[in-house]
Amino acid sequence: MSFAVRNYLLLGLLVLGFGPVVVAQELPDTVHLAKATVTGTRAKEFASGIKVQMVDSATLARYSSATLGDLLRNETPIFIKSYGQGSLATTSFRGGSAGQTAILWNGFNIGSAMNGQLDLSLVPMQVADRVSVQYGGTSALWGSGAMGGTVLLDNVAAFSRGLDVDAGASIGSFGDQRQDAGIAYSTARWASSIKFFNASARNDFSYANTEVRGAPRQNQRNADLQQFGLLAENYFRINDRQHINLRIWYQNSERGIPPTLVQENSTARQQDETWRMTTEWQRTGETVQWNVRAGYFDEQLDWFAFSNAPGEFSHSQNLITEAEMKLKLKPGHAINAGINNTFAQAISAGYPDRPQQDRIALFASYQLNSKDGNSRNTFSARQEWMAGKAVPFTVSLGSDYDLSKTLTAKANVSKVYRVPTFNDLYWNPGGNPALLPESGYSGDIGLAAKWKPVRSKMVLSGEFTAFGRNVDNWIIWLPGPAYWSPQNIANVWSRGLEARGEVHTRVGNVDLKLGVMTSYVLSTSEEAKVANDVSVGKQLIYVPIYSGHADVAIVYKRISATYAMHYTGYRYTSTDNREFLEPFTLADASLSYAMRGGKSWRMEWLAQAFNLFYENYQAVQNRPMPMRNYQLGVRVLFNKPVRAVQVK
Amino acid sequence: MKANNIIQRKILLGLIALLVFASCVKDHPEEPTGTPPTISSGGVFITNEGNFQAGNATVSYYDIASGTSSEDLYAPANGTALGDVCQSMRLFNGKGYVVLNNSGKVVVVDPTTFVSTATITGFTSPRYLLPVSDNKAYVTDLYGNSIAVLDLGSNSITGHIPCPGWTEELALAEGKAFVTNKSRGYVYVINTAMDLLMDSIAVSHGSSSIVADANGKLWVACSGGSGTPPALYRIDPQPDSVEAVLPFPSTSDSPWRLTMNSTKDTLYYLNGDVFRMAIASAALPSSAFVAAAGRNFNAIGVEPQTGILYVADASDYVQRGTVYRYRPDGSVVNTFLAGTIPGGFVFN
Numbered sequence: 001m002s003f004a005v006r007n008y009l010l011l012g013l014l015v016l017g018f019g020p021v022v023v024a025q026e027l028p029d030t031v032h033l034a035k036a037t038v039t040g041t042r043a044k045e046f047a048s049g050i051k052v053q054m055v056d057s058a059t060l061a062r063y064s065s066a067t068l069g070d071l072l073r074n075e076t077p078i079f080i081k082s083y084g085q086g087s088l089a090t091t092s093f094r095g096g097s098a099g100q101t102a103i104l105w106n107g108f109n110i111g112s113a114m115n116g117q118l119d120l121s122l123v124p125m126q127v128a129d130r131v132s133v134q135y136g137g138t139s140a141l142w143g144s145g146a147m148g149g150t151v152l153l154d155n156v157a158a159f160s161r162g163l164d165v166d167a168g169a170s171i172g173s174f175g176d177q178r179q180d181a182g183i184a185y186s187t188a189r190w191a192s193s194i195k196f197f198n199a200s201a202r203n204d205f206s207y208a209n210t211e212v213r214g215a216p217r218q219n220q221r222n223a224d225l226q227q228f229g230l231l232a233e234n235y236f237r238i239n240d241r242q243h244i245n246l247r248i249w250y251q252n253s254e255r256g257i258p259p260t261l262v263q264e265n266s267t268a269r270q271q272d273e274t275w276r277m278t279t280e281w282q283r284t285g286e287t288v289q290w291n292v293r294a295g296y297f298d299e300q301l302d303w304f305a306f307s308n309a310p311g312e313f314s315h316s317q318n319l320i321t322e323a324e325m326k327l328k329l330k331p332g333h334a335i336n337a338g339i340n341n342t343f344a345q346a347i348s349a350g351y352p353d354r355p356q357q358d359r360i361a362l363f364a365s366y367q368l369n370s371k372d373g374n375s376r377n378t379f380s381a382r383q384e385w386m387a388g389k390a391v392p393f394t395v396s397l398g399s400d401y402d403l404s405k406t407l408t409a410k411a412n413v414s415k416v417y418r419v420p421t422f423n424d425l426y427w428n429p430g431g432n433p434a435l436l437p438e439s440g441y442s443g444d445i446g447l448a449a450k451w452k453p454v455r456s457k458m459v460l461s462g463e464f465t466a467f468g469r470n471v472d473n474w475i476i477w478l479p480g481p482a483y484w485s486p487q488n489i490a491n492v493w494s495r496g497l498e499a500r501g502e503v504h505t506r507v508g509n510v511d512l513k514l515g516v517m518t519s520y521v522l523s524t525s526e527e528a529k530v531a532n533d534v535s536v537g538k539q540l541i542y543v544p545i546y547s548g549h550a551d552v553a554i555v556y557k558r559i560s561a562t563y564a565m566h567y568t569g570y571r572y573t574s575t576d577n578r579e580f581l582e583p584f585t586l587a588d589a590s591l592s593y594a595m596r597g598g599k600s601w602r603m604e605w606l607a608q609a610f611n612l613f614y615e616n617y618q619a620v621q622n623r624p625m626p627m628r629n630y631q632l633g634v635r636v637l638f639n640k641p642v643r644a645v646q647v648k
Numbered sequence: 649m650k651a652n653n654i655i656q657r658k659i660l661l662g663l664i665a666l667l668v669f670a671s672c673v674k675d676h677p678e679e680p681t682g683t684p685p686t687i688s689s690g691g692v693f694i695t696n697e698g699n700f701q702a703g704n705a706t707v708s709y710y711d712i713a714s715g716t717s718s719e720d721l722y723a724p725a726n727g728t729a730l731g732d733v734c735q736s737m738r739l740f741n742g743k744g745y746v747v748l749n750n751s752g753k754v755v756v757v758d759p760t761t762f763v764s765t766a767t768i769t770g771f772t773s774p775r776y777l778l779p780v781s782d783n784k785a786y787v788t789d790l791y792g793n794s795i796a797v798l799d800l801g802s803n804s805i806t807g808h809i810p811c812p813g814w815t816e817e818l819a820l821a822e823g824k825a826f827v828t829n830k831s832r833g834y835v836y837v838i839n840t841a842m843d844l845l846m847d848s849i850a851v852s853h854g855s856s857s858i859v860a861d862a863n864g865k866l867w868v869a870c871s872g873g874s875g876t877p878p879a880l881y882r883i884d885p886q887p888d889s890v891e892a893v894l895p896f897p898s899t900s901d902s903p904w905r906l907t908m909n910s911t912k913d914t915l916y917y918l919n920g921d922v923f924r925m926a927i928a929s930a931a932l933p934s935s936a937f938v939a940a941a942g943r944n945f946n947a948i949g950v951e952p953q954t955g956i957l958y959v960a961d962a963s964d965y966v967q968r969g970t971v972y973r974y975r976p977d978g979s980v981v982n983t984f985l986a987g988t989i990p991g992g993f994v995f996n
Contacts, residue, residue: 211703213728262703262732264752264769306772306791478944479965531943532963532970541966574988576967579704622703622732 041289041326042107042141043134043152046336046365048378049398049412051135051446051465051498058553060131062562062590062606065170065178065633068131069120072151074566074588076133077498077519079544080120082619084258085174085203085626086225089121094136094467095494095523095543096148097474099418100438103151104142106247106278108295111145113316113344113357116421122253122272126180126197127231128153135498136467137414137442140380140396143340143361147416147442147471148494155247157235161186162642164193170606170633174220174626175202178633182231187642191235198228203258205626208616211261220624222256222266242283249276260622267307273300289326291338294319314348316422324363332369338362350427357422359386374402384419392417392439406451413443416469420486424475430485438488440471462501469494476529489529492540496521511555518548525575535575542620544569544583558594563587573621584617586610602637686711687721687760692949692958693744693994695734696987699966700750705734706987707746707762709996710971712951717984719968721762722746722755730755737994740779741800747774747787754787756803759996766803771796778818778825780840786825788815795827797843809843811836819858819866821885826866828855833876835868837888847888852876852895856904861927862912865891869903869917878902880917880932894932910952918945922959938974949993956981960990 055075063071069089073080078101079092090098099116102109105128111118125131131153138146158164167181182195203223208215229251236244252273259266280293297318302311324338340363345356361384368377382394398412420435446465452458474490502515523543525535539545546569553562566586573579590608597603607630614627691711698705706720707730722730731751738745744759754774756766773790779800780786786809787796794808795815813831820826824846825838835855837847852870859867865882872878878901882892896903896919905918916924921936922945938945938959946969947960957974969990973981 211729213726260701260703260732262729262751263701309791476964479962529964531941532961533967535964535967573699573702573704574967575964578968579702579988622701 041291042324042336042365043132045326045334046141046367046378046380047134047138047398048367048376048400049410049444050138051410051444051448051463053133053135053500055131055133058560060125060129061604062592062608063125064168064180064606064635065172065631066125067121068123068125068128068151068153071125071131072120072133074549074564077517077547077549078133078149078151079542079547079568079571080619081542082121082623082625084220084223084620084623085205086201086223086255087121087258087623088119090117090119091148091151092543093148094469094496095492095521095540096469096471099145099421100147100471101149101151102138102142102144102146103153105153105249105276106155106280106295107152107293107322108276108278108297108320109142109145109342110276110297112299112421113318114299114301114314114346114348114422116145116418116424119272122227122251123153124180124197124199124227124229124251126182126195127155127229127249129156130154135465136412136444137396137416137469139416139418140363140382140394140414141365143342143363143382143384144359144391144417144419144437147418147438147440147469155231155233157186157191157233157243157245158184158193159186159191159235159237160188160642161191161639163638163640165638166195166635168633168635170631172201172631173629174205175200175224176631177201186235189237192233194230194232196228196230199225200227201225203626205624205629207624207627209261209624210616211622220258220626222268223258225253225255227251227253227255241285242281244279244281246279247277250274258623261624262622268309269304269307271300271302274298287328290323291325292321292323294321296320312349314346314350316344316346319343332367332371332373334367335364336367337364344422346422348422350431351422355422355426357387357425359384359419361385376400384417386419386437391419391437406449408448410446410448410465411444413441416440416442416471420475424486429483430477432486435475435486436473436488438471438473438475440469442469443467457506459504460502463499465498467494467496467498470526478530489527491526492523493526494521494523496523509556511553513553514551515553516548516550518546520546533575535577538575538577539572541572541575544571546570546583560592562590564589568617568619581618581621584615585613586615586617587612600639604635604637606633606635607631608633686716686718687762687996688713689996691996692951693721693737693739693759693996694947694960694971694986694990695737695746695992695994696969697733697735697749697989697991699988700733702988703729703732703751704988705730705732705748705751707734707737708986708990710984710986715982715984717986719985719987722757722764725762726764734991735774736776736992738777738779738785739994739996740785741782743800745777745785747777749773749775749790754798768798768803768805770805775815776817778820780820780825784840786818786827786838786840788818788827790814795838807843809838809845811838811845816856817858819860821860821864821866824885824888826858826868826883826885828858828868830854830856830871833874835881835883849883849888849890851881851883851890852879855881857906857917859906859908859915860912861908861915863927865927867906867915867927869906871902871904872896872899880906892930896932905948907948907950909950909955916948916950916957918948920945922948922957937978938972946989947991947993949995952995958993960986960993962989965989 072078082089091101093101103118134150164184169179178199180197184193209218232248234246254271257268275298278295283290300315320342322340326336328334340361342359347354363382365380377399380396384391394415396414401409417437417439419437444467448463450461473488477484477486497520500517523540548567551564569583571581588610592606595603694708696706710717731748733749735747735749744757746755752771754768772792775788777787783800785798797807799806813829816828818827827836833853834848839846853873853876854871857869868881878896880894884891903919907916921940922938923933924937925933943961946962949958959972962969968985
């Protein structure tokens with residue numbers, strides 16, 4: 001199918017999306033557990049004015065055998081810089097760099113201390129029960145890195161469920177096999193679960209090598225992946241006011257690093273091993289709520305440039321401790337205040353002396369809601385010190401205002417910052433200990449609508465947002481005569497428009513959902529970084545100006561089907577914008593069927609096809625991507641309830 | 649209530665319209681206008697490294713008489729891109745040998761058309777090529793811990809000479825190949841008849857550049873490290889000994905890209921700025937010939953007929969570089985654009 005035809009299809013979907021159709025509810029057979037959460041006050045109650053996207057459970061279920069990178073690429077406007085199936089995937093959110101998106105697991109920033117990023121291809125969706133995205137600057141809430149946006153991954157406790165067993169397996173194209181199995185037991189007072197997951201893939205897909213004369217078909221080499229891990233969660237209600245929990249996420253991945261289209265061969269390999277452990281205590285009173293939490297994160301990365309190469313090892317440890325208190329002053333007024341300590345150390349070929357970094361932050365938010373609840377406002381401030389030196393004082397102000405039952409206006413302004421990483425500061429040679437944090441301002445204004453016409457089964461919702469952000473002291477690595485070195489030399493202005501629309505409806509026995517999401521992002525360099533720099537006023541590399549998604553979901557009894565199209569526009573690969581990658585449109589489809597065996601058993605089948613129209617595309621230059629491919633999965637869920645136990 | 653509904657409906661319709669129009673706007677970048685390559689004699693090839701793994705390495709050409717430049721010779725002549733990281737190029741016996749480091753290959757071209765006639769593969773990470781006889785050449789390697797021996801007749805690798813570390817530029821003198829090494833403190837000496845590593849000359853750590861002067865002596869630039877200072881060395885190729893050492897005052901100095909003028913009595917090198925010294929000089933020059941002044945100088949070359957100095961500025965390394973032409977008195981003749989990260993000049 002030609003590119004033009006596909007674009008019309010996409011356009012057709014957009015228009016159709018707003019045809020006279022009717023409503024919706026959540027897809028049946030989605031797991032609805034009685035869940036009580038311990039975390040998340042700041043994310044929920046002190047985030048007025050911030051655009052938030054919750055990924056619904058039906059969507060999450062479709063990604064149960066996928067990675068966080070897959071989910072964000074298809075369900076959010078975040079551009080995922082993917083180096084290939086199973087290879088490194090990082091974010092560009094609203095025109096920012098990978099380190100400018102904060103990724104939080106249960107409130108802890110899990111970006112690497114060494115490079116400030118998280119490889120999304122190594123985050124299986126089994127590790128989170130809920131995924132939500134906060135758009136725009138939230139440094140005042142979450143600290144360093146929350147500049148373009150924040151991805152929140154949360155696990156939630158399920159009490160009084162009795163015994164739950166959940167096992168899934170999938171097979172896919174290119175030797176892709178994934179398995180997971182979990183067992184959970186909970187009473188009214190405690191809940192424990194452990195989940196194991198395993199994945200392996202050859203990823204030896206075939207592609208046309210357009211960089212070689214005649215564009216011969218080749219099979220991807222050295223792209224295999226093996227991954228296993230576990231997630232253990234324990235929640236305990238000490239009494240009806242106090243909770244405590246402990247979570248452990250271990251993971252080991254080994255993979256080949258495939259050659260680019262312009263490389264004869266690659267035998268490089270990478271091994272990643274991570275331990276992530278968090279614990280939290282919460283006490284909820286009538287007016288005061290206390291939270292104390294600690295997280296320990298150990299990350300080891302071994303890189304082998306070619307077979308038999310001496311490995312390059314790097315190893316970091318992060319210890320994050322945080323205490324916060326929420327105080328309800330009177331209806332509509334609340335204060336949240338806390339202290340965060342982030343201690344990191346790392347050792348690598350670049351910094352064999354194991355440098356350490358200690359950061360302390362004080363943060364506070366004030367919530368002011370009107371009596372009728374129509375106006376919700378938050379003022380937040382954060383002061384962080386890095387090695388005793390103050391980083392820019394950060395404040396934010398955000399408001400939600402209900403114009404009517406249908407319309408809500410949102411606005412926020414925020415100061416944003418990102419501290420330099422270990423690589424930036426300490427890498428020998430080149431590391432620049434004099435680097436300043438990147439800092440800037442970010443603002444959003446938006447209008448959200450949700451409308452259910454009377455005597456209709458239809459629900460329409462939409463959101464339109466305009467944003468702007470200016471970041472100064474943006475860190476860029478430049479090669480010198482002897483080595484590369486990072487400098488605070490770029491100033492970047494990002495601005496854009498985002499639109500989202502959704503229609504839920506019901507026609508006879510069929511539930512229908514149509515959704516569309518578009519984004520327009522300009523992210524331009526504002527100052528010459530060096531001599532002869534013609535990039536001023538030009539778009540940053542790897543930031544698509546246009547992107548869009550459209551999807552349709554149909555549910556009929558136990559069957560559900562989805563079809564989605566994803567468009568990614570031109571991305572420049574040179575700062576003078578003379579070199580670029582072609583736009584691409586990907587179409588995916590899924591079909592699922594749920595079976596029940598009495599009250600206790602359930603079985604879910606899911607068949608998916610990706611890149612239906614054989615789009616030959618690259619997310620990153622010269623990194624081939626697979627053509628049409630498939631995945632078939634099955635999941636079995638068993639539950640045996642316990643007799644309800646009263647909590648005293 | 650009714651009016652309110654209508655307003656809401658209008659707002660929703662407005663949102664829809666915006667969505668639809670937003671997806672219609674054209675965002676096609678300007679296509680670069682390619683000039684057909686013309687390769688006259690009396691010009692200079694500029695090897696442009698391009699970005700690691702981007703495959704945007706090119707060889708540009710600057711025609712001295714007309715002052716015109718072609719950004720990319722290879723792609724228009726061959727229909728495909730040259731490869732990944734163009735490290736160096738050598739003209740020999742009417743052929744051009746272009747070394748593509750991260751592609752792991754040497755592309756042989758006809759230097760009058762730049763049409764590829766052969767591709768030599770089997771390297772680990774090739775850097776520089778040196779013909780040592782009519783049909784034999786050596787290729788140094790970043791990771792291979794060896795030097796590849798090429799048969800220029802069959803365009804294939806016939807053997808390897810074990811040599812530790814990251815071997816870089818190399819030069820021929822007295823029937824021997826002298827090989828610099830970026831990860832060791834030696835210049836290695838190879839007997840080119842036997843293809844054997846015969847000797848090593850202790851120098852500062854991290855030698856990268858080597859050229860022969862009018863007296864047949866070899867000059868070597870070292871970046872220093874492992875307790876040794878950055879320095880220029882003058883080596884007597886017979887009998888493999890250091891004749892003179894000119895150390896730099898600071899460990900942050902890093903001399904590289906040694907280049908001789910056509911009479912081989914004047915040496916140029918980069919150390920942030922461009923420096924010029926007479927080979928008879930007993931001391932390093934105290935001031936720069938061309939100050940970088942914020943520019944990222946990445947390569948130099950000397951036009952044989954005129955002595956005009958070519959200096960390449962790589963700018964931010966992710967866009968086209970600029971080449972400056974300087975008269976021997978230090979004034980600028982003109983500038984022109986090359987490709988991404990210009991890294992070497994080969995005069996035709």
